[in-house]
Amino acid sequence: MNAIFKIIELIKSFLLEIGELSYFAGRFFRESFRRPFEFKEFLRQCFYMGNRSLLLVAVTGFIIGLVFTLQSRPTLLEFGAVSWMPSMVSISIIREIGPIITALICAGRIGSGIGAELGSMRVTEQIDAMEVSGTNPFKYLVVTRIMATTLMLPLLVFFGDAIALFGSYLVENVKGHVSFLLYFNQVFNALEFGDLIPATIKSFFFGFAIGLVGCFKGYYCKKGTAGVGVAANSAVVYTSMLLFIIDFIAVFVTNIFYDL
């Protein structure tokens, strides 16, 4: 009986959290269109999130391209289909691997950062101090961050995709003596707008989810400094789950519009 009550409580708190998150998202949209616009802070956040994630995204993208090609090559060789490598790698990376891996990395790097930053601002009363100084902290801290992640993630995905394809080309060049021009000619021949557009739209949603959950967890952080750790941690866990759900929905919707 106790277990049933516990399960009911868990479901209740989960639904409550979903409700609060939806309300938070609604408030974001309301505040986004109201003056004054915190344009300077938005640019600062774009720079902070974009520029400082570049190296991590580049290294991860490069390794993924490299490993993916190395692992697939023997199988394609066996079937005599190694010339399909650039097409296969490019479609996989552009459609799926690039956006989801970059989003997961950014969830760890940016989402936890936002959760911890806003959480520590909450527990040290910095958010209250903004409020009493007559500045809307939601607009200044939350709206700018969510907008910045939404805009920067697709750019990071493009960058990560390019580096991953370059990593893949290096393997092909070393193992199969394929030239840069030939490799990328095949890459662009294989790709269509039907691959790029859904992936880009999906990346915007990924960015929005990272910013939204990070800000939500940090903004409502409780229980002192211990709560800051919880906020950062749960921001990453919730965002990762949400990313896979968005990805699933995106593939489903894409399937309707494009014949995959």
Place this chain on the structure above:
Amino acid sequence: MSTNIQERKIIIEIKDLKKSYGDNHVLNGFNMTLHEGENLVIMGKSGSGKSVMIKCLIGLETADSGSIMVMGEQIGELSRTTLDEIRTEIGFLFQGSALYDSMTVRENLEFPLRRHTKKFGVLKDTTPLVMQALENVGLAHAVNLMPAELSGGMKRRIALARTLILQPKIILYDEPTTGLDPITAKEILILMKSIQEKYNTSSIIITHDVDCARVISNRMILLVEGINYAEGTFDELSTSTDPKVQAFFK
């Protein structure tokens, strides 16, 4: 002096303020008035509702019932814009200073100015206001430092400068000397007194510190179990025979 102040205009009036968190009844009908130019000290044990009361006063918390009038405006009924305008007339010194970690001292002081063009006009150069506020607290040389580079006492002074930059009529101090060594605490008290004399501000000071109360108060309220248990000047309360009142001065 105290009698004169009591005859001045009332700028804050709290009536029958109640606030609970679940079953925890923090404020049970608190009443208070603050007069122009008055320094009112509110003392109470930890958890007696002092900080909650001050947060209700500035609109950071919503009261369950009761009324809070600040300069003739009912706080609970104001729109966000009007509340923000009222807030420019109220400075708040937080217990932990609450300086913005990611900003320099200059940016911390400039931050409140950005939104209040009605009061100051559109400022192209905020340097004179920033430097004046810093000079008031004796820390003009710290203008380009980050909060992490400041000592506890310096942080408290910078926070005070940040509250002063909007030239408020009322300053709320939430435990201004807590966590400071006796010498720094004394310096902060002298600073608070000099600011009050210079700008003729009214203040509500929440504290546990008897020395702070003795130095700065015109009037005191002892908050016990969410109500104002006793009220009077420092001398009146410190010589009281009531054991509950005496406990504060031991």
